[in-house]
Amino acid sequence: MSHPDADVLVIGAGPAGASTAIRLARAGWRVAIIERSPYPRQKVCGECLGPASLHRLHELGVADRLLDAAGPEIRRVAWMTRYRTAIADMPPCPTGPYRYGRAIGRDLLDAVLLERARELGVRVIQPAQARRLYGRPGEFVCEYRSRPALGQRPRAADERISVAIVVDAHGSWEREPVGGKRDPNDGSPARPHHSDLLGFKATFSDTRLVSGLLPVLSLPGGYGGMVVSDRGRTTVACCIRRDVLRDWRSRTATDSAGAAVEVFLRSTCHGVAAALDGARLDEEWKSIGPLRPGFHAPKIRGVLSVGNAAAEAHPLIGEGICMALESATLLASLLGERPSHLDESVIGDVQEAHIRAIRVAFARRMRMAHFYSRLAMRQRVATALAALMQLWPPALTLAAQFAGKARGGEMRERFLRLPRGAEARPFPPG
Numbered sequence: 001m002s003h004p005d006a007d008v009l010v011i012g013a014g015p016a017g018a019s020t021a022i023r024l025a026r027a028g029w030r031v032a033i034i035e036r037s038p039y040p041r042q043k044v045c046g047e048c049l050g051p052a053s054l055h056r057l058h059e060l061g062v063a064d065r066l067l068d069a070a071g072p073e074i075r076r077v078a079w080m081t082r083y084r085t086a087i088a089d090m091p092p093c094p095t096g097p098y099r100y101g102r103a104i105g106r107d108l109l110d111a112v113l114l115e116r117a118r119e120l121g122v123r124v125i126q127p128a129q130a131r132r133l134y135g136r137p138g139e140f141v142c143e144y145r146s147r148p149a150l151g152q153r154p155r156a157a158d159e160r161i162s163v164a165i166v167v168d169a170h171g172s173w174e175r176e177p178v179g180g181k182r183d184p185n186d187g188s189p190a191r192p193h194h195s196d197l198l199g200f201k202a203t204f205s206d207t208r209l210v211s212g213l214l215p216v217l218s219l220p221g222g223y224g225g226m227v228v229s230d231r232g233r234t235t236v237a238c239c240i241r242r243d244v245l246r247d248w249r250s251r252t253a254t255d256s257a258g259a260a261v262e263v264f265l266r267s268t269c270h271g272v273a274a275a276l277d278g279a280r281l282d283e284e285w286k287s288i289g290p291l292r293p294g295f296h297a298p299k300i301r302g303v304l305s306v307g308n309a310a311a312e313a314h315p316l317i318g319e320g321i322c323m324a325l326e327s328a329t330l331l332a333s334l335l336g337e338r339p340s341h342l343d344e345s346v347i348g349d350v351q352e353a354h355i356r357a358i359r360v361a362f363a364r365r366m367r368m369a370h371f372y373s374r375l376a377m378r379q380r381v382a383t384a385l386a387a388l389m390q391l392w393p394p395a396l397t398l399a400a401q402f403a404g405k406a407r408g409g410e411m412r413e414r415f416l417r418l419p420r421g422a423e424a425r426p427f428p429p430g
């Protein structure tokens, strides 16, 4: 391709996509980013950011803007089962300026990150949906359709953008921009299953939840969390099995899945009922799913994946945004400064190195998230653990530490080792 419209096209402007765009724009790449939704928009997410995420946001130049608005420092953690709640200190991060995590609404976080990308010269195509991708590394063409503004007629035809590199940051709960939603484990189209986990989130005002406390909820057939976020709002997020949700919908005889989820939460966890007593629902329940935790292999050679599109952990430990920001950091380190000449053969090597770096960097977190989510969904075990933690709260502090809540911004060099035979610098220097 003689002169593509941009060097890099990022598909999706969640934390993974926007932070990739920021880092590459700073390194001199000509970047375009395409996002389906108009901002600000809500997103299903618990909205907790640990010290490691705050560190990355600082590197991206948006921490001050966000922390001015964020919820209070999260200094206490709780393990909440049906009748028992154990509370303990959150382990502080021993390195860097951020000792404790904070909660920030996704409407704010994603909008501020994308605005930062725009300030750095990134071309933002929004609201527009990437619909088709063809070509090969160095010569991709993406077809997209702009969403009409309110009151305007939809465009009949797709528009096109030609790029050398494509970064897939579309998340994992929506239709893939390049050909259908698939089960990452076997490559076949995903089919609904009774054990699928569906994600829900709502925000409330005037709750009785103690500021700075993060209760992790153990639920019969699910798990969740609550936290006081920006503007004093309380975010309640949970995952619930499809069959359990179906059961509660028939019990509550409601058409709204969100309303059934709220009844489920209040009925199966007394701590939630107490926290929401007299509270006002600010933002309606939103849903996504099914979740597909695991490493997601890229389907097209040369398309680089970040965030949930690359690796999705059970949200119980609240590390998804951190993994999104870190996978973008790893990719930007591998791509380095923009070279004067793009050598397409190297893109495959970068893809391989990035997949490996992600696996090494996130494997432990993915395993911990899986293990904790299993514990939370087993009511007897979870209740026994709550009793133990009530007797000895440091056990809960330790569990939070194992979940990565005291981790700072360090990232080990070994995550970035290139595949055998590849150049130490992935692109030839300009």
Ligand SMILES: Cc1cc2nc3c(=O)[nH]c(=O)nc-3n(C[C@H](O)[C@H](O)[C@H](O)COP(=O)(O)OP(=O)(O)OC[C@H]3O[C@@H](n4cnc5c(N)ncnc54)[C@H](O)[C@@H]3O)c2cc1C
Residues within 6 Å of the ligand: 011, 012, 013, 014, 015, 016, 017, 034, 035, 036, 037, 043, 044, 045, 046, 047, 048, 049, 128, 129, 130, 131, 169, 170, 171, 172, 173, 174, 175, 176, 177, 199, 200, 201, 237, 238, 239, 288, 306, 307, 308, 309, 315, 317, 318, 319, 320, 321, 322, 324
């Ligand atoms: C219930 C629940 C609670 C959670 N709680 C936490 C928590 O407390 N802390 C935490 O760190 N993580 C949490 N997570 C995980 C976190 O939300 C995700 O890991 C994170 O959003 C991943 O970021 P991403 O940028 O990869 O994808 P996303 O945030 O999903 O962003 C993808 C973007 O791509 C856009 N897009 C998709 N397809 C297209 C297309 N074809 N064209 C254009 N744009 C497109 C979407 O509109 C979206 O904006 C939670 C998740 C769930 C389900």
